Amino acid sequence: MSVALEMRGVSKRFPGVVALDRVDLAVAKGEIHAIVGENGAGKSTLMRILSGASLMDEGEIRLDGAPVEIPNSQAAINLGIGTVYQNLNLIKDLTVAENIYMNRFPKRGAFIDRAAIEEGSRKVLEMMDCAIAPDAMVDRLSVADQQMIAIARVLANKIGILILDEPTSSLSATEADNLFANMRRLKGLGASIIFISHHMDEIFAVAESVTVLRDGRRVGSWPIGELDERTLVHHMVGREVADMFPKAAVPIGDTVLAAEHMSVAGVVDDVSLSVRRGEILGIGGLVGAGRTELVKSLFGAIPGCSGEIYLEGRKVEIRSPEDAVRCGLAFIPENRRDEGLLTEFSIEDNIGLTNIWNLSRYYIVNAKEQLQITADAIRTMDIKAPSGKQLVKNLSGGNQQKVVLGRWFSRHPKVIIFDEPTRGIDVGAKAEIYRKIGELVRTSVGVIIVSSELPELMGISDRILVLNKGRMTGEFKRSEFAAERIMLAATATSLQ
C-alpha cells in the first residue's frame, strides 16, 4: 500500500508547554488509522496542524510523497484534507444542502443555483447511504444525523484524507455502526481516514492501524492485529491500568431518595426509582431515551416536570436547583463546559460558588476559608493544577470534571447525580473518577449515574434502570447484569 500521508518530526510549542515533540505519522492510502492517547497527549493538536487550523513550529508534511504547506483551513481543503470536528460547526438555521455547499455555492448569475446544490447534496448523501432530505432544516435533525451532514459537507469536496475527531461521542451503538460502515465505504473509494478516539470497542471495530501518543510524543504505531485492549491502554497510559472498575463491597443502607411517577412533558413518562445509602444506581438507555431529563427532574433543573420526591422518607418539594441543593442533592451535568463550569474563572472561584453563602460571615466572603475549601477539594480529588488560581479552561477534561465534582464535597450531599461522568475523559482519569465515586459511596452517599458506556455502567453500578422513549423498560440487580439483556431493554417498548 502506498503512503498517502507522512508527517515527520512535527513539533508544536505553546507558552509553557510542549504540545508535540518531533512526532511522526504515516498513513497508507485507503487505510483507516486511529490516533489514540490520553487527554493532553497531543492528538487534537496534531490533527489541527493537518487541517490547517494550527501551524507547526517544526516538521514536514508530505502528501503522496510530495512535501506540502498547510497555512490555513482552505489550503487543507484544497489539498484534499477534510476535517470533521467534535463540535460539528453546522449552521443550524439553514438547510442540509445549504450547509453542505456553505463555502462554495454554485451560482446562476448572481443567485445560488438551488437545483445544483440539491442535486449535489443528494449525490453525496446517497454515497453515504444516508436518507436525509437535502431541504431538511439542520436544527431539526438528531445529533447523529447532524454528524452525517457534517461529514457529507466535507465529502462534497474532493477528499483524499478524512479526519474525524471523536466521531462517536454523541452516537448510539447503532448510529456508530452506521458511521463505521460509511468509513469502510469511503476507504473502498480510496480515501484514507484518520480518527481520534477514546473508545476501545470502536478502535478495535474499525481501525486498521493505531498510532499512540503520550505527552506529546509518539509511543509507536501498530497494525490492529498486533494489539489487544490491555496492551493498547498500557501504551496510552504508560502503566498497567488494572481493574478499571474498583467495585468494593460497601454496606448498603436505607433508602435515601425515592421518586415516584416522575414525568417530564413529552420526554419522560411515569418513572419511579429509589436509591439507598451506599448504593450506585445506574441509568442506561439509548441517546434520547430521556435519562438526562429524568435526573434533571430529580434536581429540579427542568421545567414542566411532575412527580413526588421523598428524601429519607420525607416528602420534599423540589422546584429548582436551589431547592434540590438545600435538600442535599448534588448534580454533575453532562456538558461540563456549558453547564458545569465557569470556564473563565479559577478553580478556587468555581469551587467557592457552590458554597458561597457558607463561606461568608456578615455578607463578606472569607477568603481564607475559600482557600481552605479549595485546597481540600484539590487534595481529595487529586486535581492536577499548579494552584487553585489556575483557570479551569486550561485544565484537561479529567481535571475539569474533578473540579465539578469537588465543589460539592464541602456541602456533604446525601445524593449525588452524575450525567455521563467520564465523557471526553481519558482512560487514566476515568479510573480515578471511578475510584472517587467508590470512595463517596463508602461515606453512605447515594449515587445515581447516567451513562451511555455500558461497560462503565455495568462495572460500577449495584443496580441498573433502563429507559427507552421515556419509560422504564428494565431493572437489573448486579447479579443479573448481562450486556445483551440491558441492550435489549434499551430497545424494548415495555418492561422486560
Add this chain to the structure above:
Amino acid sequence: MMSNIGQASTVKTGRVSLGRLRGTGSLIALLLIMVVFSLSSSAFLQINNLMNIIVQVAVIAVIASGSMFVILTGGIDLSVGGVLALSGVLAASVVHGTGSSALAIATCLGVSLCFGLLAGALVAYGRIPPFVCTLGTMSIARGVAFVYSGGIPISGFPAAFRFPGAGYVAGVPMMVIIPIVIYVILYFVLRSTPFGKIVYAIGSNEEATRLTGINTRKYKLIVYALAGLLTGIGALLYIARINSGHPGSGNGYELNAIAAVVIGGTSLSGGRGSIVGTMIGALIMGVISNGLNLMNIDPYFQNVVLGAVIILAVMIDQHSQK
C-alpha cells in the same frame, strides 16, 4: 488574598501585556489624556476646573455604576434616561405640591426603584431579553413623564431638596461625595461579598451558576432594582444641578452610561469588568469633553472623539481576550 473573578486572564501568553492593559490601561489612558489637555490649556489643571469635571461627570458616573451591574450579568439597561426624567418630574411635582423635601426624595428613589423592579421582573421571570425590555420601560417612563408634566418643566426647589446634589459638606460638594461613597461601597460589594461573586458568575455562565443551586432569577431581579435605585440617585443629583424637573432630561444618558462602562473595560457579554474602570471611563468622557471645551473645539466634534474612544476601548478589550 483575593480570588480573580472578573479580572484579566492570568495565562501567560505573548499578549498578556494587552490583558493587563485592560485593567490599568484605562487609567493610563486617562492620565495621558489629562497630560495632553493640560499642555494645550493652562486652565485645565486648576482645582476649579477639575472639580467641574467631577461634577459634570457625577450624574453619569452614578448611573453607570448601576448599568455596570446589569451589564456584568450579561444584560443591558436602556431605560435610565427615561427613568431619570420621570423620577425627577414626579419628585419636583411632590416638592411643589407638598413642600416636603423628604417626601420628594423618597418619591424620586421610589419611582426609579419600581422601574428597576419592573425591568428586573420582566427579564428574570418573564424571560424577556433585556434590550427589548428596557427599551420598553424607557419609552414608558419617558412617555409618562411628558404626559404627567404636559411637557412643561417644573422649576425652583427648596434648598433641602437640592442638598443631595447642590449641597456641600466640609467644603466638598455633595456631587463629589455621593459618587465616591457609592463607588467605594460597590467596589467592596463586587470584590468581597457573595452577592458580588454571584453577579460575575451569572454573567459568565448563567446556566452553570443555576445548577450549583443559586437562584439566578432572584439575583437578576436585584441587580436591575439596584440599577433603578442608582438611576434615582443620579436623578436627584441632576435635578439639583439644573434646579428643574424636565420631562426631556437625561436624553441619551443610557448610551453615555454604557459608554463609560465599556471604556472602563467591562465586557458587554458579562462576567468581566471592574467598577474602578467604570469610574475611569466616566472620567475619561468628562475629561475629553471638558478639555475640548477649553480648547474651544466645536461641541459636536466632541461626539466624534467620544465615538472613536469607545471603539478603541472595545478593540483593546477584544484583543486582550485572545
